[in-house]
Amino acid sequence: MDKQWNPDLEQEVLARWQAERLYRFDPHSKKPFFVVDNPPPYPSGTWHIGAVAHYSLIDMVVRFERMTGSEVLYPWGLDRNGINIELTVERATKKPLHRWDREEFIERCRQEIQPIGDALTALARRVGLSCDFEDHAYLTDSPEYRRITQAVFIDLFNRGLVYVGTRPAFYCTGCGTSIAEADIEYREDQGTLSTVAFPLVDGGEIPIATTRPELLCSCQTVIVHPEDPRFTAMVGKRVRIPLVDREVEVRAHPSAHMEFGTGAAMICSYGDTTDIQLFRELGLKEIQAIGTDGRMTAAAGNYAGLKVKEARQRAVEDLQAAGQLRKQEPVTHKTPVCERSKTPIEFIPMEDLYLKQVDVLPKLRERVAAMEFFPPRSRQLLLNWIDSVTIDWPISRRRFFHTEIPLWYCTRCSKAITPPPGPYYRPWKDPAPFDACPGCGGREFRGEDRVFDTWMDSSNTNLVASQYLKDEAFFKGNFPTHLRPQGRDIVRNWLFYTTLKSHYVMDREPFHKVLVTGMGLDKHGRAMHKSTGNVIEPGPVLARHGADAFRFWAASETNVGDDFRIDEEKIAGAKKFLSKLWNVARFISSFEEPHERPELRPADRWILGELHSLAEACWEGYRQYNLFGPANRCRDFLWNLFAAHYMEMVKSRAYQGDVAAVWTLHACLRDLLRFLAPILPFVTDKVWSSLYGGSVHRETLPGAHEGWKTDLTDLTEAVIAFNSEVWNAKKLAKKSLNEPVAGISLPTELEPFRAELVAMHRLQ
Numbered sequence: 001m002d003k004q005w006n007p008d009l010e011q012e013v014l015a016r017w018q019a020e021r022l023y024r025f026d027p028h029s030k031k032p033f034f035v036v037d038n039p040p041p042y043p044s045g046t047w048h049i050g051a052v053a054h055y056s057l058i059d060m061v062v063r064f065e066r067m068t069g070s071e072v073l074y075p076w077g078l079d080r081n082g083i084n085i086e087l088t089v090e091r092a093t094k095k096p097l098h099r100w101d102r103e104e105f106i107e108r109c110r111q112e113i114q115p116i117g118d119a120l121t122a123l124a125r126r127v128g129l130s131c132d133f134e135d136h137a138y139l140t141d142s143p144e145y146r147r148i149t150q151a152v153f154i155d156l157f158n159r160g161l162v163y164v165g166t167r168p169a170f171y172c173t174g175c176g177t178s179i180a181e182a183d184i185e186y187r188e189d190q191g192t193l194s195t196v197a198f199p200l201v202d203g204g205e206i207p208i209a210t211t212r213p214e215l216l217c218s219c220q221t222v223i224v225h226p227e228d229p230r231f232t233a234m235v236g237k238r239v240r241i242p243l244v245d246r247e248v249e250v251r252a253h254p255s256a257h258m259e260f261g262t263g264a265a266m267i268c269s270y271g272d273t274t275d276i277q278l279f280r281e282l283g284l285k286e287i288q289a290i291g292t293d294g295r296m297t298a299a300a301g302n303y304a305g306l307k308v309k310e311a312r313q314r315a316v317e318d319l320q321a322a323g324q325l326r327k328q329e330p331v332t333h334k335t336p337v338c339e340r341s342k343t344p345i346e347f348i349p350m351e352d353l354y355l356k357q358v359d360v361l362p363k364l365r366e367r368v369a370a371m372e373f374f375p376p377r378s379r380q381l382l383l384n385w386i387d388s389v390t391i392d393w394p395i396s397r398r399r400f401f402h403t404e405i406p407l408w409y410c411t412r413c414s415k416a417i418t419p420p421p422g423p424y425y426r427p428w429k430d431p432a433p434f435d436a437c438p439g440c441g442g443r444e445f446r447g448e449d450r451v452f453d454t455w456m457d458s459s460n461t462n463l464v465a466s467q468y469l470k471d472e473a474f475f476k477g478n479f480p481t482h483l484r485p486q487g488r489d490i491v492r493n494w495l496f497y498t499t500l501k502s503h504y505v506m507d508r509e510p511f512h513k514v515l516v517t518g519m520g521l522d523k524h525g526r527a528m529h530k531s532t533g534n535v536i537e538p539g540p541v542l543a544r545h546g547a548d549a550f551r552f553w554a555a556s557e558t559n560v561g562d563d564f565r566i567d568e569e570k571i572a573g574a575k576k577f578l579s580k581l582w583n584v585a586r587f588i589s590s591f592e593e594p595h596e597r598p599e600l601r602p603a604d605r606w607i608l609g610e611l612h613s614l615a616e617a618c619w620e621g622y623r624q625y626n627l628f629g630p631a632n633r634c635r636d637f638l639w640n641l642f643a644a645h646y647m648e649m650v651k652s653r654a655y656q657g658d659v660a661a662v663w664t665l666h667a668c669l670r671d672l673l674r675f676l677a678p679i680l681p682f683v684t685d686k687v688w689s690s691l692y693g694g695s696v697h698r699e700t701l702p703g704a705h706e707g708w709k710t711d712l713t714d715l716t717e718a719v720i721a722f723n724s725e726v727w728n729a730k731k732l733a734k735k736s737l738n739e740p741v742a743g744i745s746l747p748t749e750l751e752p753f754r755a756e757l758v759a760m761h762r763l764q
């Protein structure tokens, strides 16, 4: 063994794993299978160090499952479809998507994303992920993956679960496409609340507070609360809309908030979801004020062609000039923005394909009940989201680097026709794979040119991991997928949509178990962002401290599901534990392991009793997918008990060739290495292969050996106290620790350990 552990040795271990194909999934194995729906990361820039920690934690859980005797299918995917890379290309070339030749744009996206994905995969290997990077690697933009997305869609479409709807959609003018509720995030914005006077036709006025005066042109009614005494007399009267030569009726409706603004509200198409609801409920005629280009439409009169913000400014000025602006005050409000481009969302009527989801929400709650969650509280996150869903899922997008919607339309009768499931289709360039329209017999078709929301791809990862449409026999035996590990931030989309899809496709819950990990924050508890300047690059951290130190820090930092704070000093600190483990192993390696278990002395039985409790604690933690317990208990055992006390007590016995002491040292090391192997895959494997041959990762986790339990562990506190007392006494007497000492008597209860303690302290 090398004198010291250093991170460079990890490269050597890594090379051996790759040469041996150690983590290859064996489909012919007789062991029970365990399929993991590993999150395929989205390559965009450098991998976030929090994500690297997150994947490391997942790997530890997977390694635990493998060490319980399962044949684990742990795939490695990259989720490459989507708007992020498209925006990168558009920005880099200063050329918006719709001005590109589609084929060239797609090619450019592929070129752009390839090296980013490669770097990410290299980092995944470097940090020790035990995925099957060869046989079970996938890209969501590959024909092989996209054909699955399309086949699933064709099935849903043919079953009538997809419909075309023209309705106000969440629209991102930055990305030029409609998006889903799950793609929206909320941002605190500073705005201005303007109180505008709406003159009543019969005289008098109603003051209305709004942050969006540019939408006046699309106002179709004014509402007040039925129980609001300030407005009772005005209900049913007509008001004239400021700046617009049009009258609308004042109505009583419980959606008006008496405590907001003046209590009266203008209802426009569309400022928010309440507007959408009321237009539908009251049968109001929609006026489209904002176009898909983010500019005001002709309906906005003088403001036509202006950007939304400019129009807002102009409207305020014009109201002021007309003497209809009563008040202006600053206001903080939650603005819905696109989570990708951060553009404020507009509600624009669009024709989109929708997948039904509102109807089946109660069913989905049952699916959620059928899954086990780690930590158990994370189940509620999904239930809360299910409760908040209000509209069906718009699944069509007007983008290019996505999976194509596999539909052709008959040019004669407009019927939408699905091709047979199986191949990968590109209707925007491929001819229709059928001859005649089943409706009218027409022979000419127009290919759909829209694509899918990327969650339509991502919500199939579990099907793909379980070999859907690839190996039907395997799929049958391994669906639901055994484990979905994922971050808390994508419960509302990834976990929700997967649950929806599996409900439709398999009429079942998607997973047996769901693990939801916390988020990686900086050391002050803030999210890491380029703009905050607190981003830590993972590559250099791994180079400096090694993957094992990084992983040990991640495991020992927090309990399952909790957020963790990333602090390089703590990662560096974890290295000390690795050195300790290495030094202990080196010491033990100098004694050859006896073949058979000899008769043990009480001191040996005592430490084995402690090992028994350690095993119980490790199993308990691992079973709950909580690495905090195993990591901290192993460190505590190794450092504060085994090395500090037991090793010191039996050192002289070992040097004298005492077989019982040597056997016990090895027994402890063997168990410790195995319990730490999921967390510290490099150092444990290096030690194991040097001392015992083979890879520790082919071992199973030891149980808590029942015969090892002993009452001698009641003496642990006394042993620690006595040893500390002697060490302190020697220190006070300015003696070195291996000098003899007189006048200290052994407590009676420690009689069973007399020989070891006398030798250790040279008691006289």
Ligand SMILES: [Zn+2]
Binding pocket: 172, 173, 174, 175, 176, 338, 339, 340, 341, 342, 343
């Ligand atoms: Zn966007």
Ligand SMILES: [Zn+2]
Binding pocket: 410, 411, 412, 413, 414, 415, 437, 438, 439, 440, 441, 442
């Ligand atoms: Zn037809």
